[in-house]
Structure formats: C-alpha cells, structure tokens
Amino acid sequence: KPKHPEYPPSPKKPWPIIRNVPHVPTSRPWLTYTAWGKEHNNKPLHLEALGQHMIILNNVDDAIELMEKRSSIYSDKPDMPLMTLMGLDFNATFLRYGNIWREHRKAFQLGFRKEMIGTYHPIIELETNKFLRRLIAHPKDLKEHCQFFPASIVMSIVYGHELESSEDPILVTTKRAIQLGNPTIMTGALLMITFPVLLNIPRWLPGGGFHDVAARSRKAISEMIEMPYAIVKDRMQNGVDKPSLVQDLLEKQEAKGVDDESVLKNVAGSAFGAGVDTTDCALGTLFLALSLHPEVQKRARSEIASVTGMTRLPVFNDRPSLPYVEAICRELRRWRPEAPAGVPRATSQDDIYQGYFIPKGSMIFFNTWGMTHNPDIYPDPEEFKPERFLNTDGSLNDDDCHLTFGFGRRICPGRYLASDIVWLAAVRIIATLELSDPKDPATGESIDLDKHQYSNETLSHPPRFICTIKSTEYADNLLRSEEE
Ligand code: HEM
Numbered sequence: 001k002p003k004h005p006e007y008p009p010s011p012k013k014p015w016p017i018i019r020n021v022p023h024v025p026t027s028r029p030w031l032t033y034t035a036w037g038k039e040h041n042n043k044p045l046h047l048e049a050l051g052q053h054m055i056i057l058n059n060v061d062d063a064i065e066l067m068e069k070r071s072s073i074y075s076d077k078p079d080m081p082l083m084t085l086m087g088l089d090f091n092a093t094f095l096r097y098g099n100i101w102r103e104h105r106k107a108f109q110l111g112f113r114k115e116m117i118g119t120y121h122p123i124i125e126l127e128t129n130k131f132l133r134r135l136i137a138h139p140k141d142l143k144e145h146c147q148f149f150p151a152s153i154v155m156s157i158v159y160g161h162e163l164e165s166s167e168d169p170i171l172v173t174t175k176r177a178i179q180l181g182n183p184t185i186m187t188g189a190l191l192m193i194t195f196p197v198l199l200n201i202p203r204w205l206p207g208g209g210f211h212d213v214a215a216r217s218r219k220a221i222s223e224m225i226e227m228p229y230a231i232v233k234d235r236m237q238n239g240v241d242k243p244s245l246v247q248d249l250l251e252k253q254e255a256k257g258v259d260d261e262s263v264l265k266n267v268a269g270s271a272f273g274a275g276v277d278t279t280d281c282a283l284g285t286l287f288l289a290l291s292l293h294p295e296v297q298k299r300a301r302s303e304i305a306s307v308t309g310m311t312r313l314p315v316f317n318d319r320p321s322l323p324y325v326e327a328i329c330r331e332l333r334r335w336r337p338e339a340p341a342g343v344p345r346a347t348s349q350d351d352i353y354q355g356y357f358i359p360k361g362s363m364i365f366f367n368t369w370g371m372t373h374n375p376d377i378y379p380d381p382e383e384f385k386p387e388r389f390l391n392t393d394g395s396l397n398d399d400d401c402h403l404t405f406g407f408g409r410r411i412c413p414g415r416y417l418a419s420d421i422v423w424l425a426a427v428r429i430i431a432t433l434e435l436s437d438p439k440d441p442a443t444g445e446s447i448d449l450d451k452h453q454y455s456n457e458t459l460s461h462p463p464r465f466i467c468t469i470k471s472t473e474y475a476d477n478l479l480r481s482e483e484e
Contacts, residue, residue: 067345177224177273318427
C-alpha cells in the first residue's frame with residue numbers, strides 16, 4: 001500500500017528510471033505548460049526527474065489557493081546552486097523562505113509600499129519627459145531608451161544618483177552585471193536549475209564552460225552592488241544630504257545600532273536586478289502593441305484630450321479619469337506577461353491538494369502565460385484588446401490582471417512602482433507621439449509575431465524592433481510647458 005496519495009497527473013508518461021527527464025521543456029516552457037494544461041482541464045500537473053518533483057499550475061484559482069491561502073507551505077524557493085555560483089544569491093527573488101528573506105522584504109516594504117510611491121512621482125515625471133525627448137531625438141535607439149529610462153528612475157530612488165548618459169560608469173557596470181548574470185544566456189541553464197547535479201561537471205569537460213561564465217558573472221555583480229553603494233556612503237560621510245532609499249535605510253539602521261550592511265546592499269542591488277529588466281520588457285511591449293495598433297492610440301488620445309484638453313501633460317491625478325489608458329496597461333501585462341512561466345517556488349513541507357500528494361521540496365511553476373491566455377477567461381487571447389477590461393459603460397471591470405506580479409507572500413514588492421512607471425510612460429507617449437510600423441532593424445521587415453518571437457528567457461523580451469515615432473501636434477508645447 002503506498003505511503004501517500006498519488007501525485008497529480010503527469011502530462012507525459014514517465015520513462016523507467018529517468019522518469020520525465022526527456023519531457024522537461026527547455027524552449028519557451030510556458031507554451032508547453034499551456035498546451036499540457038489544455039489537455040488536462042488546467043488541473044495541477046506533476047513531473048518527476050532525477051528525484052526532483054515539479055508541479056505546474058495553469059489555473060489562477062489553484063495558484064491563489066496554494067500560494068496565498070497556503071502561503072506558509074508555498075513561499076519557499078528551490079535551492080538553486082546555479083544562482084549562487086553566478087553570484088545571484090544576493091537577489092531577494094532567489095532567497096529561501098526565512099529570516100534573511102524577511103529582512104529583505106521589510107526593507108522593500110519600507111521603500112516601495114503603495115503609500116511611498118507618491119513621493120517618487122516627481123522623479124518619474126522628470127525622467128519620463130527626458131525619455132520622450134530622447135525618443136523624439138533618436139527614435140532608432142528605442143531599445144536603449146527603454147533600458148535607460150527605468151534604470152535612471154530606480155537609480156535615482158535607490159541611490160539618489162542621477163544618470164546623465166548611458167556611458168555613466170555605474171550604468172555600464174550594472175548593464176554588464178545584468179547581462180552576464182542572466183542564467184538563460186548559458187546553454188542548458190534551465191536544465192542546470194532543475195537538475196543541480198549537472199553543476200558537478202568539471203570545467204575541463206564538454207559542457208563545463210559555465211564555470212567561467214559564472215565567475216565573470218560573480219565579479220560583475222559584486223561591482224554592481226558595491227559601486228553605487230560606495231557613492232551614497234561617500235556622500236553621507238561628506239555631509240552631502242541627497243535623499244535615497246539606501247541613505248534612509250542606513251540612517252534607520254545606524255539609529256538602531258545595527259552595523260551589518262549586507263541586507264541593505266543586497267536590497268538595493270535586488271531593486272536594480274529585479275526592477276529594471278522587467279520594466280524594460282513592459283516598455284518594449286508597450287511600444288510594440290501601440291505601434292501595431294494605431295486605433296488603440298487614437299481612442300486613448302481622445303480620452304486624454306477629454307480630460308486635459310491637450311493644454312498640459314497628463315499627471316498621476318488624472319489616472320482615475322482615464323479608464324481606457326488603464327485598460328491598455330492591464331492588457332499589456334495580460335498579452336505579454338514579462339515572466340510568462342512565473343518565477344519558481346518550492347514547498348517547505350508535504351501537502352495534499354485536491355486529493356493529490358505534493359511532497360516537500362517540490363518545485364512549483366505558476367504558468368502565468370497559461371492563466372492570461374486562457375480563452376475561457378480572455379477570448380481570442382492573442383488579440384491585443386484593451387476593451388476586454390472595460391464594462392459596457394466604459395468603466396473598468398474588476399480584473400486588474402495583476403497576477404503577472406505573482407502571488408501571496410512573495411508577490412513582487414515593486415509592483416506599485418512598476419505600474420506607475422508604465423502608466424505615466426504610456427499616457428505621455430500617447431499624448432505626444434504617434435507610433436507606427438514596427439520593423440526588424442536588421443532586415444527592415446515588418447514585425448510579424450509568428451516569426452519575430454519574444455525571447456526564450458525567464459523574462460521574455462520582445463524581439464528587437466524599431467518603429468516610426470512622430471510627434472503629435474501638441475508634443476512640443478506640452479513638453480515645453482512642463483520644462484519651463
Ligand atoms: C513590470 C515590472 C515587473 C514585473 C512584471 C515583475 C514581476 C515579478 C514577479 C512575477 C515576481 C515573482 C513573484 C512571486 O514569486 O510570486 C517578482 C518578484 C520580485 N520583484 Fe518584481 N516585477 C516588476 C518590477 C519590479 C520592480 C520595479 C522592483 C523593485 C523596485 C521589483 C522587485 C522585485 C523583488 C525584490 C522580487 C522578489 C520578491 C520575493 O521573492 O519576496 N520588481 N516580480
């Protein structure tokens with residue numbers, strides 16, 4: 001008689017001994033999970049490979065039940081030695097559930113809770129206008145602008161450091177670290193995360209090249225954390241008062257007599273590591289969706305005109321009066337969730353769900369893509385249709401699609417900031433610019449999403465593209481009025 005109930009059903013019949021090893025998807029796993037979900041009524045699914053159990057959730061109700069209602073069991077992270085090897089274990093996203101993670105979370109809460117974000121609005125407004133000016137001046141550098149803009153906001157908030165140009169040594173160091181510290185640039189990374197035993201391959205064997213990549217990543221990440229931190233410390237020692245999250249946390253810590261700076265440094269680094277690339281993905285999707293859909297821009301522009309009369313730039317106070325613009329922001333995250341396969345969790349004890357056994361240490365994958373592309377909830381899921389978030393009277397419905405920020409105790413602590421950055425960028429872009437004709441910059445071909453696909457990474461980026469960026473008749477006046 002088995003000692004425990006059955007595991008949830010497996011989408012593929014396990015092989016003898018190696019079980020589901022051949023079935024673990026390595027390319028755009030979210031699409032495979034979604035297809036399996038369809039075949040199994042979107043019930044939780046189970047894979048087992050090299051002793052590792054994996055549970056795939058395709059249904060939002062299961063995700064809420066497990067990660068929110070049973071959060072004491074489902075808030076852990078898998079032990080990911082690859083991340084440690086690469087120096088990524090500073091990042092709160094990968095911390096095991098426990099006291100160190102709690103300290104990180106408290107610091108994030110202090111800096112990024114909803115009530116705090118309003119104090120950052122002047123920074124977001126200033127940086128958004130600079131972003132618009134850069135887009136108008138150098139439209140071909142769209143990708144670089146989309147990276148620089150969130151980086152400059154996060155850098156200002158966290159370190160009080162204003163980035164002047166993309167040559168700023170801090171930005172160069174940070175970009176290098178983010179690039180080198182992206183595990184998916186390594187062949188077989190997904191397999192190494194799932195099966196850490198592969199990390200025992202020595203450097204000199206074929207497949208052992210990851211050791212050198214990891215060493216470079218560790219060095220770059222350490223520089224990324226130390227460099228801007230040293231600037232804040234320097235300023236404080238020289239009596240220069242420039243508000244920043246790091247200064248605030250340091251002062252609070254000093255008042256309590258705590259002198260361990262590791263949490264502080266790592267929180268600041270995590271905000272960068274977890275906040276910039278994600279927001280860059282969201283902005284890329286914003287430009288792609290708008291340039292593919294001039295009719296969406298037109299409707300949003302007329303909504304904005306009805307509120308501002310196009311005599312001023314939209315401001316955060318206008319947000320409740322602009323439901324269609326809000327619906328665009330919701331549709332962006334639904335249509336192309338930035339982390340389409342979610343971010344893996346782990347169970348910290350055995351559990352039984354719907355009569356099935358989920359053992360301690362299982363990896364839990366919440367398949368965001370499957371949830372936001374479920375045709376029963378979102379008909380024609382591949383279509384970009386902001387109006388799906390509106391009631392017939394034009395007001396917003398109750399679905400804010402914020403599941404793309406995760407669930408429960410590990411939900412993204414930067415979600416309010418991210419939402420405000422993307423909203424202000426969207427509304428000011430629509431008020432001042434007309435976007436059209438997205439093209440592959442290398443071939444000049446029009447973007448066709450069947451051919452020009454989003455990347456196969458945990459954070460799935462839009463294909464590289466440029467688009468025609470034309471100032472609207474109001475652009476100059478609006479931007480000038482703000483700058484005077
Ligand atoms: C569009 C932008 C963003 C998206 C789509 C996004 C998405 C996510 C997701 C899906 C998770 C995992 C949640 C879970 O396991 O339930 C996460 C975690 C996290 N995010 Fe974000 N994020 C964004 C922006 C930001 C920003 C701006 C910051 C910081 C300033 C940030 C900081 C973090 C941190 C620190 C974690 C780890 C939290 C933990 O494990 O306790 N994110 N984010």
